[in-house]
Amino acid sequence: xxxxxxxxxxxxxxxxxxxxxxxxxxxxxxxxxxxxxxxxxxxxxxxxxxxxxxxxxxxxxxxxxxxxxxxxxxxxxxxxxxxxxxxxxxxxxxxxxxxxxxxxxxxxxxxxxxxxxxxxxxxxxxxxxxxxxxxxxxxxxxxxxxxxxxxxxxxxxxxxxxxxxxxxxxxxxxxxxxxxxxxxxxxxxxxxxxxxxxxxxxxxxxxxxxxxxxxxxxxxxxxxxxxxxxxxxxxxxxxxxxxxxxxxxxxxxxxxxxxxxxx
Amino acid sequence: xxxxxxxxxxxxxxxxxxxxxxxxxxxxxxxxxxxxxxxxxxxxxxxxxxxxxxxxxxxxxxxxxxxxxxxxxxxxxxxxxxxxxxxxxxxxxxxxxxxxxxxxxxxxxxxxxxxxxxxxxxxxxxxxxxxxxxxxxxxxxxxxxxxxxxxxxxxxxxxxxxxxxxxxxxxxxxxxxxxxxxxxxxxxxxxxxxxxxxxxxxxxxxxxxxxxxxxxxxxxxxxxxxxxxxxxxxxxxxxxxxxxxxxxxxxxxxxxxxxxxxxxxxxxxxxxxxxxxxxxxxxxxxxxxxxxxxxxxxxxxxxxxx
Numbered sequence: 001x002x003x004x005x006x007x008x009x010x011x012x013x014x015x016x017x018x019x020x021x022x023x024x025x026x027x028x029x030x031x032x033x034x035x036x037x038x039x040x041x042x043x044x045x046x047x048x049x050x051x052x053x054x055x056x057x058x059x060x061x062x063x064x065x066x067x068x069x070x071x072x073x074x075x076x077x078x079x080x081x082x083x084x085x086x087x088x089x090x091x092x093x094x095x096x097x098x099x100x101x102x103x104x105x106x107x108x109x110x111x112x113x114x115x116x117x118x119x120x121x122x123x124x125x126x127x128x129x130x131x132x133x134x135x136x137x138x139x140x141x142x143x144x145x146x147x148x149x150x151x152x153x154x155x156x157x158x159x160x161x162x163x164x165x166x167x168x169x170x171x172x173x174x175x176x177x178x179x180x181x182x183x184x185x186x187x188x189x190x191x192x193x194x195x196x197x198x199x200x201x202x203x204x205x206x207x208x209x210x211x212x213x214x215x216x217x218x219x220x221x222x223x224x225x226x227x228x229x230x231x232x233x234x235x236x237x238x239x240x241x242x243x244x245x246x247x248x249x250x251x252x253x254x255x256x257x258x259x260x261x262x263x
Numbered sequence: 264x265x266x267x268x269x270x271x272x273x274x275x276x277x278x279x280x281x282x283x284x285x286x287x288x289x290x291x292x293x294x295x296x297x298x299x300x301x302x303x304x305x306x307x308x309x310x311x312x313x314x315x316x317x318x319x320x321x322x323x324x325x326x327x328x329x330x331x332x333x334x335x336x337x338x339x340x341x342x343x344x345x346x347x348x349x350x351x352x353x354x355x356x357x358x359x360x361x362x363x364x365x366x367x368x369x370x371x372x373x374x375x376x377x378x379x380x381x382x383x384x385x386x387x388x389x390x391x392x393x394x395x396x397x398x399x400x401x402x403x404x405x406x407x408x409x410x411x412x413x414x415x416x417x418x419x420x421x422x423x424x425x426x427x428x429x430x431x432x433x434x435x436x437x438x439x440x441x442x443x444x445x446x447x448x449x450x451x452x453x454x455x456x457x458x459x460x461x462x463x464x465x466x467x468x469x470x471x472x473x474x475x476x477x478x479x480x481x482x483x484x485x486x487x488x489x490x491x492x493x494x495x496x497x498x499x500x501x502x503x504x505x506x507x508x509x510x511x512x513x514x515x516x517x518x519x520x521x522x523x524x525x526x527x528x529x530x531x532x533x534x535x536x537x538x539x540x541x542x543x544x545x546x547x548x549x550x551x552x553x554x555x556x557x558x559x560x561x562x563x564x565x566x567x568x569x
Contacts, residue, residue: 100270189327191293192334210286217292234295241288244281251278258271 009097010105017109018116021075026113029067033121036063037128052132057143057225060125065150065221067121068114069181072154075113076161077173079106080257100254107162107250114154122147139227145235146224152242153218157181159249160213166253166260184215213245310359325361332357332367336374337473345379351388358392362399365406366471368392372409373465373474376417381477381551386417404438405468407431411444412461421448440464455489483528484551487543490525491554494533494541497521508539527555 411427425448
């Protein structure tokens with residue numbers, strides 16, 4: 001296998017995915033984000049006492065997360081179907097491009113789009129923070145860590161959206177991905193339920209709790225809003241978890257896409 | 264091997280490996296976060312806001328908060344914690360979202376009022392929660408029982424306890440012990456039988472393992488307190504009859520004041536001390552006992568489980 005060629009092909013597909021997302025005016029969400037955050041910053045500066053920073057961090061990071069998840073779902077679900085509808089997929093696959101390279105390239109392109117989007121939003125969060133606090137503090141470093149965790153969430157959402165879109169319609173893929181996002185965000189409660197349930201129910205709840213993506217493990221927004229540190233071990237474990245979970249979903253997408261009849 | 268088949272095999276291998284790896288990583292995250300205190304925050308503490316956020320699905324949200332309350336208390340209790348500051352807001356949110364969730368009121372009556380480490384040490388919050396429950400469920404005898412139970416065990420206000428029990432006894436559907444408890448409050452409030460009746464009713468009227476375990480521990484402690492009181496009375500009587508303290512339990516048996524070798528509920532014989540006091544052999548083995556402890560030893564607390 002020509003690794004250099006593979007990398008180049010994946011890189012090309014990824015770059016095209018990113019370019020297409022930009023052409024689709026995905027980055028326009030930044031305007032809404034900027035308006036939301038600057039409005040909130042001015043408002044909390046007027047009405048909040050002592051919790052301006054807290055509100056801006058909570059609101060800013062939550063907005064980054066939700067905007068990103070919505071983008072990941074709505075672009076991710078169309079990545080395969082749109083190529084089939086426009087018949088561009090046949091052009092791509094008629095060239096020396098493997099199906100798995102196409103899937104991985106799309107994944108890399110979509111996550112790349114979200115990383116760029118998150119970087120731009122992060123600048124907005126820090127500008128708002130500076131506006132309300134008039135200076136940066138050491139604990140603001142943890143906001144960067146929370147942003148990194150949000151990117152890890154996007155990795156999983158993108159992989160799931162791509163997985164579902166490899167065999168389902170865009171609408172159903174959106175429903176499945178969003179449902180898993182909601183369930184995964186409540187994963188701690190599922191875990192708690194498993195802990196206090198005995199017998200078959202307990203085993204079943206534990207299995208489901210471990211199988212669904214655990215987005216709550218990747219959510220440290222409230223923690224960093226209070227200026228609490230995030231442990232290095234958590235960063236390592238969460239990174240490994242997000243990478244492996246994404247790899248699992250992408251492998252599933254590759255397996256399904258390999259067998260799919262595209263005629 | 265053809266290229267697609269090779270890709271399939273690699274994809275299956277990656278899928279299985281990453282699934283196992285992701286589970287292991289999540290397990291490691293779990294262990295790490297369980298130690299963290301950052302989890303101990305209530306993101307939304309206003310029931311009104313929560314009610315709006317629930318989009319009408321208040322029942323489901325109440326169930327989630329109820330699970331969270333039990334989990335919170337259970338984990339802290341196991342760790343021997345003395346800080347249960349989230350228990351009251353969690354139960355308040357639960358019952359405001361679903362005012363008919365009876366187990367939450369019973370849990371609150373049992374674990375909000377007692378002093379740490381047995382509970383949150385908030386009798387006021389326990390009373391408020393129970394009264395809120397009665398306001399929304401005036402036909403539930405259990406809530407009047409909980410109210411009487413709180414006045415009796417935590418506040419020692421027997422008149423109010425009697426009032427609560429008698430109000431509960433007048434309901435169309437009630438427990439047969441309710442009128443008996445109401446009557447006993449007047450003249451026999453401080454007696455062991457009354458306390459035993461209360462804790463037995465608590466045990467019988469719940470399926471919650473934590474509440475049942477708590478009731479059993481109180482019943483065992485009551486047995487010890489009653490045994491020690493009875494044995495010390497026997498020692499006193501022996502002293503009055505013989506002009507000296509008994510040298511052993513055998514002396515009491517010979518005098519016909521006790522039968523056999525009296526033992527605590529765990530089967531360990533009671534010790535007769537040289538000064539005539541009665542002590543349990545292992546003071547840490549039975550919680551909540553107030554008698555039979557060596558001088559200066561506080562009432563034993565549940566052991567920390569690490």
